[in-house]
Amino acid sequence: MAARGVFVTGTDTGVGKTTVAGALAAVFSLRGADVGVMKPVQTGAPKRGLAPDAKFLRIMAASRGAPELVSPVTLRLPLSPYHAARAEGVDIDVERIGAAYGKLARRHDLMIVEGAGGLLAPLTREAVMADLARALGLPLLIVAHPYLGCINHTLLTAQAARAAGLDIAGIVFCQTGRRGFPEPDFDFIEEQCGAPVFGLLPWQARLTRKSLARAAEECLDPGALAARLKALSPASRARQKSYERRDKKYLWRPFTQMKDWERGEVTVIESGKGVTLRDLVGREYLDGHSSYWCNLHGHADRRMNGAVAAQLGKIAHSTLLGLSNVPAVDLAEQLVALAPPGLTRVFYSDNGSTAVEVALKMAYQYWRLVEPAGKRDRFLAVRDAYHGDTIGAVSVGGIDLYHAAFGGLLFSADFVPAPYCYRCPLGKTHPDCALACADLVEQALAANEGRHAAMILEPLVQCPAGIITAPPGYLARVREACARHNVLFIADEVAVGFGRTGRMFACGHEGVSPDLMALSKSISGGLLPFAATLAAERVYEAFLGDYEERKTFFHGHTYTGNQLGAAAALESLRLMKERDVIGQVQEKAAALAGVLASFHDLAAVGDIRQRGLIAGVELVGDKVTREPVPWEAKAGVRVVEEAKRRGLIVRPLGNVIPLFPAPAAPTQIIRRMAAILRESIGAVLG
Numbered sequence: 001m002a003a004r005g006v007f008v009t010g011t012d013t014g015v016g017k018t019t020v021a022g023a024l025a026a027v028f029s030l031r032g033a034d035v036g037v038m039k040p041v042q043t044g045a046p047k048r049g050l051a052p053d054a055k056f057l058r059i060m061a062a063s064r065g066a067p068e069l070v071s072p073v074t075l076r077l078p079l080s081p082y083h084a085a086r087a088e089g090v091d092i093d094v095e096r097i098g099a100a101y102g103k104l105a106r107r108h109d110l111m112i113v114e115g116a117g118g119l120l121a122p123l124t125r126e127a128v129m130a131d132l133a134r135a136l137g138l139p140l141l142i143v144a145h146p147y148l149g150c151i152n153h154t155l156l157t158a159q160a161a162r163a164a165g166l167d168i169a170g171i172v173f174c175q176t177g178r179r180g181f182p183e184p185d186f187d188f189i190e191e192q193c194g195a196p197v198f199g200l201l202p203w204q205a206r207l208t209r210k211s212l213a214r215a216a217e218e219c220l221d222p223g224a225l226a227a228r229l230k231a232l233s234p235a236s237r238a239r240q241k242s243y244e245r246r247d248k249k250y251l252w253r254p255f256t257q258m259k260d261w262e263r264g265e266v267t268v269i270e271s272g273k274g275v276t277l278r279d280l281v282g283r284e285y286l287d288g289h290s291s292y293w294c295n296l297h298g299h300a301d302r303r304m305n306g307a308v309a310a311q312l313g314k315i316a317h318s319t320l321l322g323l324s325n326v327p328a329v330d331l332a333e334q335l336v337a338l339a340p341p342g343l344t345r346v347f348y349s350d351n352g353s354t355a356v357e358v359a360l361k362m363a364y365q366y367w368r369l370v371e372p373a374g375k376r377d378r379f380l381a382v383r384d385a386y387h388g389d390t391i392g393a394v395s396v397g398g399i400d401l402y403h404a405a406f407g408g409l410l411f412s413a414d415f416v417p418a419p420y421c422y423r424c425p426l427g428k429t430h431p432d433c434a435l436a437c438a439d440l441v442e443q444a445l446a447a448n449e450g451r452h453a454a455m456i457l458e459p460l461v462q463c464p465a466g467i468i469t470a471p472p473g474y475l476a477r478v479r480e481a482c483a484r485h486n487v488l489f490i491a492d493e494v495a496v497g498f499g500r501t502g503r504m505f506a507c508g509h510e511g512v513s514p515d516l517m518a519l520s521k522s523i524s525g526g527l528l529p530f531a532a533t534l535a536a537e538r539v540y541e542a543f544l545g546d547y548e549e550r551k552t553f554f555h556g557h558t559y560t561g562n563q564l565g566a567a568a569a570l571e572s573l574r575l576m577k578e579r580d581v582i583g584q585v586q587e588k589a590a591a592l593a594g595v596l597a598s599f600h601d602l603a604a605v606g607d608i609r610q611r612g613l614i615a616g617v618e619l620v621g622d623k624v625t626r627e628p629v630p631w632e633a634k635a636g637v638r639v640v641e642e643a644k645r646r647g648l649i650v651r652p653l654g655n656v657i658p659l660f661p662a663p664a665a666p667t668q669i670i671r672r673m674a675a676i677l678r679e680s681i682g683a684v685l686g
């Protein structure tokens with residue numbers, strides 16, 4: 001396998017390339033890597049012996065490469081390589097340098113190659129230093145001196161690198177004299193160059209291997225640099241290409257126009273830690289939507305992983321048909337204890353749609369059992385609602401874009417307008433409206449007295465509809481209306497459950513106890529597909545009867561009550577308590593609100609909605625008239641693409657960009673996520 005490596009270039013001569021290359025050689029070799037060094041072209045070299053820069057690098061790396069490999073071209077005049085070579089009547093042979101590099105690279109784990117001058121320093125009449133870096137297949141480390149003007153020089157070098165098709169591993173500043181300068185704006189430079197700044201190496205009075213390695217450890221984040229080099233190595237890039245090709249060849253992904261997908265670049269996530277995701281080529285992203293609204297405690301959390309591993313050591317899965325299992329029982333008991341009062345029974349499944357489907361079928365069969373002659377076969381739902389993608393869940397869904405294609409397959413349901421205050425379907429304004437939208441629920445139930453089996457609602461926030469937050473009191477009014485009309489009330493807490501809104505369940509904000517409650521997503525802390533439908537005792541009891549009566553709930557899934565999912569859910573509940581996740585949500589929600597408030601300055605931001613750590617920013621074409629951005633303008637898509645370039649993963653819901661961070665995200669990271677979103681909206685829409 002070819003060695004990983006880096007080509008150290010500078011924004012100019014005399015900016016500290018050799019010191020930085022030496023510091024890297026020292027730090028990585030002292031960390032245990034077998035480091036090879038190379039100074040392919042040395043001008044101003046002495047007549048005999050190894051040129052001083054090459055000698056220095058070899059000492060720093062404690063490596064013994066042959067001089068003709070470490071420094072294959074030495075020229076005496078202190079000119080550009082091309083001009084020095086011309087003065088000596090020789091030609092620089094890039095292929096010969098490549099062959100020397102190849103020999104060294106085969107012997108070492110990591111190659112540090114120091115260029116001469118800057119990227120456009122001429123090597124021959126036709127080739128410049130950037131061509132050599134490309135011929136060696138190495139990413140660049142740009143060294144700059146932190147004097148006034150360094151931003152300009154750094155950005156020019158980055159531009160030249162991009163124009164030459166070179167990857168930039170990163171940027172390092174190096175103080176080359178005793179005189180100090182203020183630290184350049186690293187964030188700005190990173191953003192403009194699209195590459196990390198690893199730090200500033202301060203002036204080094206002594207250049208010993210140990211002292212340089214220590215300085216590099218302290219100031220240059222060698223761990224991050226090593227990870228970046230690994231990711232940019234030929235092997236990583238080949239892997240990325242292979243996954244991209246096979247992804248496009250074999251996968252068909254949800255809610256995605258695959259024709260667009262096949263044209264785009266594919267980000268392949270390889271690992272995650274905390275709220276950071278890392279792709280195959282070492283790029284890192286903040287997980288701004290907690291991996292679609294499910295990750296609670298951060299990725300690769302030691303405790304969560306440990307709990308699943310411990311369960312795996314016992315058993316991964318045995319059916320709940322005819323058998324019970326330990327974590328499924330323990331979890332059911334805990335869910336009942338935590339759920340709103342009155343929910344006493346737990347029916348497991350494996351995703352949000354099935355949790356909803358189970359609730360709908362339970363409600364339907366419940367009425368068949370308690371009122372055999374009755375006609376309760378209709379469901380009441382809310383416009384813009386989304387409850388999942390199985391046929392029952394789609395039937396009570398109100399997002400035409402997702403649901404229209406399946407019209408012929410669905411059972412008909414009744415819909416009331418969404419409690420969408422920013423675009424009130426009734427043309428009213430909260431609070432003067434006195435919750436007229438809740439009155440419509442009452443009216444719809446009254447108009448079909450005795451016909452509705454259940455009403456289904458996402459309590460507090462209709463997340464997939466675009467983070468539509470219901471006005472206070474709406475939930476309680478809907479619940480009361482259902483009770484008055486003897487209609488079962490189903491709370492779909494798939495997205496909002498488990499602390500996201502600042503309470504364990506959103507129903508808790510308004511003291512609501514549903515008859516049925518659908519849970520999934522965060523239930524397993526975001527580790528495994530797992531779901532539960534909780535039912536009130538009266539619903540459960542209606543299904544009790546003699547075997548021949550066929551009152552059984554004839555529904556089930558293979559992985560119902562799966563032990564791994566249940567073990568993850570139990571550990572997640574334990575951690576929620578130990579880490580005071582709900583308290584953290586309340587505190588962090590305030591910090592998030594602080595940054596979101598500043599979004600109002602942006603011309604394209606019409607509304608900002610938030611409940612706990614669930615937030616949504618609605619983009620508009622005209623702030624005053626609230627004219628939506630035309631669908632074809634793909635405003636949401638463009639903003640999230642920009643956010644991704646800036647290191648934040650979010651997904652648009654039409655013209656709304658949700659920010660749905662895991663409660664485990666530190667406050668400053670949540671602020672950073674919001675700041676990136678703000679910058680991205682500004683960059684795309686002004």
Ligand SMILES: Cc1ncc(COP(=O)(O)O)c(C=O)c1O
Nearest residue numbers: 351352353386387388458494495
């Ligand atoms: C409120 C709500 N209900 C149900 C679902 C469906 O869950 P799943 O995607 O796990 O089937 C979702 C998914 O986003 C949801 O947000």
